[in-house]
């Protein structure tokens with residue numbers, strides 16, 4: 416049972432932002448207010464402060480907030496003339512609020528007041544400050560007013576709030592864990608990836624050998640999987656004439672995420688932000704009869720999107736990434752069956768990587784849409800029916816579909832309970848019309864196909880980051896960059912160690928040998944820090960008896976094996 420919906424939580428958090436602001440104004444007179452919205456996991460408020468504060472000041476601000484909460488002030492809403500509001504904020508010298516006010520077209524605006532704090536705000540709010548019980552201030556950062564580097568830098572205070580102590584504690588635990596699991600930190604420690612911001616550019620990812628081998632394993636798995644499931648693999652170029660992006664509509668709807676065009680012999684070319692138009696061209700290179708449909712193209716397609724440097728974040732948000740992208744060209748009647756198949760596919764693939772809990776959303780027709788209503792209905796019903804037939808729980812997000820069709824979004828839950836947007840399945844009536852993508856039907860008529868865009872893992876870079884954080888760097892055996900490391904107790908056992916190494920390599924395991932000549936203890940510590948699943952220790956006794964001692968990651972025990980036994984054990988792990 417849900418006691419509170421997300422809207423209530425938003426109201427609570429935004430109210431917490433007001434309380435935070437009133438505390439800051441009391442503590443630091445002369446503070447000017449920016450904005451203070453609720454965000455995904457909490458809230459923030461931006462301030463132009465007369466003094467510099469640090470995270471050490473947060474407890475003091477929390478204390479002041481508690482006082483305001485204990486007084487249980489009412490949140491009072493007032494509708495006033497804009498001119499009056501301008502007067503009020505002028506008196507208070509709230510220059511940022513005045514800037515916002517000047518952009519409001521309406522003649523009436525609403526303000527919210529508690530105690531002697533006053534804010535320009537649409538609301539809604541909780542009834543009184545005493546309703547905020549479980550909150551925490553989390554961090555401080557700089558933020559340009561309205562996100563623009565040309566504007567003054569304000570101080571942003573982040574916090575979070577929940578309805579129960581349990582939810583708050585749980586979230587704080589998650590934050591602690593998340594810090595330890597941060598893929599940027601682990602990526603360095605485990606030599607997985609690099610971003611050479613200075614030398615190469617921001618948001619552009621280098622996969623180091625250990626990360627690259629994991630990516631190769633993921634890619635091999637995906638290609639095999641798609642070939643076995645009725646997809647054809649394609650490759651498409653990375654730049655295309657700007658006229659293509661005009662036809663596709665990207666230049667009108669998506670240009671702010673695209674890199675500027677480059678000039679090639681007087682023609683404008685643009686680096687691709689999406690793979691879809693490429694797949695359309697491949698489909699259109701031949702005439703297709705209804706008998707051939709559905710046609711499914713799969714590509715590990717690398718795309719480039721312009722993201723502001725301020726939002727770039729490790730592998731989670733980058734400027735170049737590879738999608739496990741596919742486009743299905745089908746008839747309207749085939750949509751439901753295809754969606755059913757896709758749901759199976761999504762679950763098999765995500766399970767393979769260890770994700771078993773999902774959060775599914777179905778987004779339906781928005782106010783502004785293209786395509787005929789009956790097609791929308793058909794597609795929405797197909798998505799609903801498929802989800803229900805699969806017995807998958809989902810929420811409907813009314814009106815949140817893309818203008819060209821409804822979609823299913825799937826988030827995966829990681830080991831510490833965080834949700835990550837991962838798979839999307841989108842039905843599209845638009846692109847087929849823009850590009851005249853048709854099939855010849857039974858009646859000899861040429862009809863528009865329906866396109867389904869889908870990505871299962873989404874971006875390989877982002878999914879890899881989620882994997883790293885989910886497993887805290889301890890990858891499952893099949894994904895580990897080094898599965899076994901051989902540790903000779905001393906150089907005397909190098910020869911036997913080499914033999915073991917070769918035998919394991921022959922059996923296709925990823926093995927290395929620590930011949931650094933350091934002490935065993937040091938070698939073990941180093942291997943553990945690399946989170947290698949199996950350590951094979953070789954000394955006098957092992958060499959004499961033609962055996963090996965094995966220590967598994969996370970355990971301090973060693974077990975003695977015949978090499979063949981050990982190989983069989985590893986093989987069984989892969990099945």
Ligand SMILES: [Zn+2]
Nearest residue numbers: 527536537538
């Ligand atoms: Zn407000």
Ligand SMILES: [Zn+2]
Nearest residue numbers: 690691742868
């Ligand atoms: Zn697409």
